[in-house]
Amino acid sequence: MTKKLTGNQIRQTFIDFFVEHGHTTVPSMSLVPGGDATLLFTNSGMVQFKDVFIGTDKKPYKRAVDSQKCLRVAGKHNDLEDVGRDDTHHTFFEMLGNWSFGDYYKKEAIAWSWQLLTDVWGLPKDKLYATVFKDDKGDVPTDEEAAEIWRAQPGMNPDHVMYFGRKDNFWQMAETGPCGPCSEIFIDLGEERDNLRGTDHVCGVNGECQRYLEIWNNVFIQYNLFEDGRLEPLPAKHVDTGMGFERIVSILQGVDSNYKTDLFKGSLDVLCSLTGHSEKEMLDNFTPYRVVCDHVRSAAFLIADGVVPGNAGRNYVARMIIRRAARFGSKIGLNDPFLAKVAQAVIDQYGDFYPELEKSKTSIFDNLTREEIRFARTVEAGTNHLENLLSDLRAENARAERSRSAVLDGHRAFDLYATYGLPFEISRDIAREQGLDVDEQGFNEAKEEHAKASGGGKAMGKLGGEDAEFFAGILKDLQSKGKLGAHGVEYDPYNSTQVEKYTGLEVLALVVNGESVSSAELDDQVEVILPKTGFYIEAGGQVNDIGYIKSVTLSAVEARGWQIEVTGMRRASAGVIVHIGTVISGHPKVGDKAVAEVDAVRRHNIMRNHTATHLLHKALHEVLSDQAKQAGSLVAPTHLRFDFNHPEAMTHEQIERVERMVNEAVAADMPVHKETKSLDEAKKEGAMALFGEKYGEIVRTISILSSSGSEIPKEQGKYSYELCGGTHLERTSDIGAFIIVSEGSAAAGVRRIEAVTGRGAYELIQKRFKTLKHAAAILKSGVDEVPQKVESGQNEIAELKKELANLRIQSALSSFVFHLNNVQTVKDVHVLAAEIPDSNADALRMLADKFREKYPKAGAALLVTGSTVIATVTEDLVKRGLKAGDLITGIGGKGGGRPNMAQGSLPDGNVKDALGKVAKVVEEKLK
Ligand code: ATP
């Protein structure tokens, strides 16, 4: 290779190579796998094609190529502990893949891997190794098919094809289902990369040291595995490959670490300019540099996919990664917020290929910086506490004369997280730096107990965890001054639209950057505590209210007033409700009188969706069964989302019936009654309680009553009866209209309906009508005739395509006949070198066959269209030492194939010159 390719060019060559071989480019799916509740993050390329392999999804293409964003920090795949310590594992990385869905198989997949690595990228053939499957249990046949294909690759050393067992070379998606042997490609990076030199290990493929690096895994999905262990061949066989992008870039750029590639250069430069380190100093401290670069990249991609730092699940991972990056930053002297600067370099490097980064830029910067500031506030207290625990542990260990390294109780580590926001992974880092460890299982148990105690795992996210103590302090203070009662802030979202109830409220506290302040400035992010609030706090699927808190100016001199835009709500601690917002004018002060106004239009839209959700729930019970129970819900201003238990997709007819039933209930103008009563009483009356939800002694109930004169049956007067803390309409007719937008799978056994009501429904209808009218105008038909018109148009296009294909072949044939007159004779050989315009590889191959029909002996032809080239030679010439591939490489092209027929590509440039060389190549080869 002459010029070094950049990382971006390498990704593109991979994609281009497979596009040339008939693959469709498919974009990466999100790091958050849609519709797969079993998986926290997308961790390999196959996640987005899982359903195709199982057979429940079909794609319009049979060959695909992609670069998939992957994250391996949780679950079965967790590489966190390798990151920073080695040069080849990341938390986030890209996996390049080519895919065959029941199309090509081992022969093509292996040949193309080899061709790409050795011909296109020019890797040394003698350094490459391939592993194939040989069952250590002896149940599944050895994959001799793959082994033979590997040994047949030009230049492949047959001793480099090696056999490995189930652990390394057999792939299965789950306990049952599609599975098959895989074949991994390794490269020998040389003795220098043996990090265990001096020990008695032997370097080898799948060995212990880092000398042999896995770069590409080719999985051949050919069996279906049954519960009883039986394997049956699949009717359609698939290919699933995954190449580590950062690894191949480091190899092609000739560097000994993924972090020394251009992919990380921008990030490292930013870091060095901040620390003032020279390159040598950086390399002496490489671990923190590697961890920061890796983690910031992961965090940027996570935030771009909507995963912001938080206390549970995916959000916890985002928080942990950011905090860990901050802590490793402090090891190289970076104590002020710096992560956003590194993130800028990440966006510069990846923004073109992954436009979501550019789009979420502000959110990425804000979230990183905010999280760094939050962490900085508590990290010192947290680590001091941890140090004390660890030194106790060491002392205890010495007393007990234990030789094994001691382990800190996981419950203790959880307390550190709950109180000081120190993630488990960071406590473990600190313990391990001192030769100790932390019990992970105990931590997880404590986390689960806590989640249960605070209500179904949800409260944890809302309590905010680490600053609960701080807000509890504020509450105590306000109570001692008599500003707040025993229960803290009064919460009444049910009458919040009556503004007069929420005027003249005293601003009790303002918190900026985690500190209590007496006044706030323009643009400050501020948390506000008032004696009471009508803003709804996210619960039961219904989202937070937003709105304004404004000063009440008695003099009506507006200039002295101030306004805070409220964008979120949270319970910061028991009894403490805070409004989260930004000062958009003036200077709010503690003690000022204010009015709190919920955005009433938005709230009304939310109430429509909430009442409609209850009607939908009822209708699903009627149309499907009583088992169609709620499994999750979102009530937003724009739409509602409802998950429910049901084993299969709903039919069109069922969806229509549900939609109709809800709209009947809307038209019936039923009153909605809200009552609080004891849980026992409500249950006795048959109110529907949600599974897994925790209720207090006194509950709020929502009943929708059948009104007289409607078509709705009047069973006991109550049409729907649920326990619910949400806000609802007075009458169902206020919903306006209800339209189901989609029905799909949310998880195994769980379906999801999305729907719109009121304004949202009107807008959807309006938009659909416009589209339909537009289509009708284009088709010059009436709206009702659109379907027939489209269908007949489609038929016509299919006909024309067929005709066009025929014409192409005829035109290629006729120009070919013309070219046959120009067949030259070189020695005794008939040589044809011709350009066939506007053709394709398939047509060229047909022409090549024609050529050999005409010259069954002593014939050699090379045909070009665009940059595609096909070469053919007759069998007698193959025996005399001339292969079809020689013709292509001899004129400066790339490619390969069988000895008598090869395909490849020509670099841009003068085709005429290239064609002119063919005769010479023949002459020299046959010398
Ligand atoms: P390894 O044994 O090196 O961890 P793996 O067997 O876990 O690799 P696969 O699951 O087969 O890897 O993934 C396919 C390819 O993705 C690998 O060949 C490798 O090049 C790359 N890869 C896997 N894990 C990582 C990671 N954490 N960071 C960067 N690249 C990775």
Ligand code: MG
């Ligand atoms: Mg691995």
